[in-house]
Amino acid sequence: xxxxxxxxxxxxxxxxxxxxxxxxxxxxxxxxxxxxxxxxxxxxxxxxxxxxxxxxxxxxxxxxxxxxxxxxxxxxxxxxxxxxxxxxxxxxxxxxxxxxxxxxxxxxxxxxxxxxxxxxxxxxxxxxxxxxxxxxxxxxxxxxxxxxxxxxxxxxxxxxxxxxxxxx
Amino acid sequence: xxxxxxxxxxxxxxxxxxxxxxxxxxxxxxxxxxxxxxxxxxxxxxxxxxxxxxxxxxxxxxxxxxxxxxxxxxxxxxxxxxxxxxxxxxxxxxxxxxxxxxxxxxxxxxxxxxxxxxxxxxxxxxxxxxxxxxxxxxxxxxxxxxxxxxxxxxxxxxxxxxxxxxxx
Numbered sequence: 001x002x003x004x005x006x007x008x009x010x011x012x013x014x015x016x017x018x019x020x021x022x023x024x025x026x027x028x029x030x031x032x033x034x035x036x037x038x039x040x041x042x043x044x045x046x047x048x049x050x051x052x053x054x055x056x057x058x059x060x061x062x063x064x065x066x067x068x069x070x071x072x073x074x075x076x077x078x079x080x081x082x083x084x085x086x087x088x089x090x091x092x093x094x095x096x097x098x099x100x101x102x103x104x105x106x107x108x109x110x111x112x113x114x115x116x117x118x119x120x121x122x123x124x125x126x127x128x129x130x131x132x133x134x135x136x137x138x139x140x141x142x143x144x145x146x147x148x149x150x151x152x153x154x155x156x157x158x159x160x161x162x163x164x165x166x167x168x
Numbered sequence: 169x170x171x172x173x174x175x176x177x178x179x180x181x182x183x184x185x186x187x188x189x190x191x192x193x194x195x196x197x198x199x200x201x202x203x204x205x206x207x208x209x210x211x212x213x214x215x216x217x218x219x220x221x222x223x224x225x226x227x228x229x230x231x232x233x234x235x236x237x238x239x240x241x242x243x244x245x246x247x248x249x250x251x252x253x254x255x256x257x258x259x260x261x262x263x264x265x266x267x268x269x270x271x272x273x274x275x276x277x278x279x280x281x282x283x284x285x286x287x288x289x290x291x292x293x294x295x296x297x298x299x300x301x302x303x304x305x306x307x308x309x310x311x312x313x314x315x316x317x318x319x320x321x322x323x324x325x326x327x328x329x330x331x332x333x334x335x336x
Contacts (some may be wrong), residue, residue: 005279005304006202006210008234008312010180031201034174034331035213036292042174043211043289043296045203066176111173121211121289123298124204128211130291136173144176146314163202 007166011147013071015079016044017063017095017103017112018055024090024103027052028080030147031163032064040133042115045126047161051084056129060117063104068142070108073154079105080159098135111138126163175334179315181239183247184212185231185263185271185280186223192258192271195220196248198315199331200232208301210283213294215329219252224297228285231272236310238276241322247273248327266303279306294331 011030018025031045044064046053056062067075075093082089094107104112115131147164150156158165179198186193199213212232214221224230235243243261250257262275272280283299315332318324326333 002279002304002306003208003301005234005281005306006208006301008180008278009182009200009202009210010178010312010314011201012176012178014177031203031211032177033179033199033201033211033213034177035199035296036294036331037333039292040171040174041291042177043201043213043291045201045211066173110176111170113173119289119291121287121296121298123209123211123287124207126204128203128289128296128298130289130296133171133174136170138170138173144178144316146178146316148312148314163204165205 013067013076013145013147013150015065015067015105016052017065018052019059019061019101020055024088025052025055025084026079026089026103028076028159035130041118041130042113042133043128043130045128045163047126050161053127056117061100061102062115063098063102063112064115065105065112066110067145068108068110068140069145069149070142071145072107073156075105075107076156106139108142109139110142110144111136181235181244181313181315181318183233183235183273184220185233186220187227187269188223192256193220193223193252194247194257194271196244196327203298209286209298210281210301211296211298213296213331215294218329221295224285229268229270230283231266231270231280232283233273233280234278235313236276236278236308237313237317238310239313240275241324243273243275244324274307276310277307278310278312279304
């Protein structure tokens with residue numbers, strides 16, 4: 001059994017943005033994908049220990065920002081490597097706010113999706129949230145950042161709670 | 169609402185292999201991702217009209233082959249653009265058979281995962297199958313084929329039943 005094969009699956013780099021009362025929160029996700037075209041739905045896998053998991057379960061609303069190769073790696077550091085329980089993760093990240101009050105990453109991102117949770121599937125350490133895309137806004141024509149690019153070009157690390165954590 | 173933002177999500181190119189009695193079947197998938205590390209689980213989105221959907225629902229077993237940039241584009245044509253209801257899709261595709269009798273694509277693929285369905289989530293036209301990875305075998309160190317590479321370099325098309333179909 002050579003688990004390194006799993007590391008050859010391809011992903012993008014995304015920021016999940018959510019709203020805890022009046023407080024902005026979120027996290028970094030790479031396991032996100034489109035499920036159906038009509039109506040447009042996506043799935044995203046979130047670790048149950050993440051504060052964002054708690055907020056998504058409670059509010060059912062989030063944004064998914066699509067990072068481009070021009071996004072500052074620090075955006076990933078701020079959103080992915082500290083907990084929203086203690087910190088305002090968006091304080092140092094260039095962001096906008098949707099009409100519903102949800103944060104999304106600007107700073108050269110490709111764009112963002114506004115999402116409404118329509119279902120979920122429990123899967124051990126993670127929950128797969130299924131969500132309908134209620135709005136989609138393009139912010140740039142930059143090249144989408146792949147997870148591979150983040151690792152190999154930016155030399156980025158993976159948080160311990162990520163579905164694709166490789167133990168190093 | 170600019171749905172083209174959804175097209176900037178990143179994916180790999182995968183073949184799902186399944187067994188209908190003694191008959192090999194399968195399809196092409198791009199919406200597949202890892203969900204948890206321990207135990208290793210993945211999710212894959214399959215259109216309900218696909219014959220493979222029927223077989224996965226019935227048997228609960230499948231392989232996921234990870235295509236590399238060296239895979240013949242014809243593998244995608246054979247597995248993705250005809251129905252397993254009428255044809256032996258693997259007849260012209262270089263493949264191997266797992267101990268459980270499931271087909272996987274060889275022909276320069278990065279490797280394959282043997283998967284056992286542990287749950288599913290209904291999502292309009294598609295079902296998201298959650299599956300535990302029971303085996304993982306590396307076949308090559310070739311560069312994984314991304315969906316973007318398939319579109320832009322190979323100039324590949326997307327079957328109508330794909331989660332990411334763009335209507336052209």
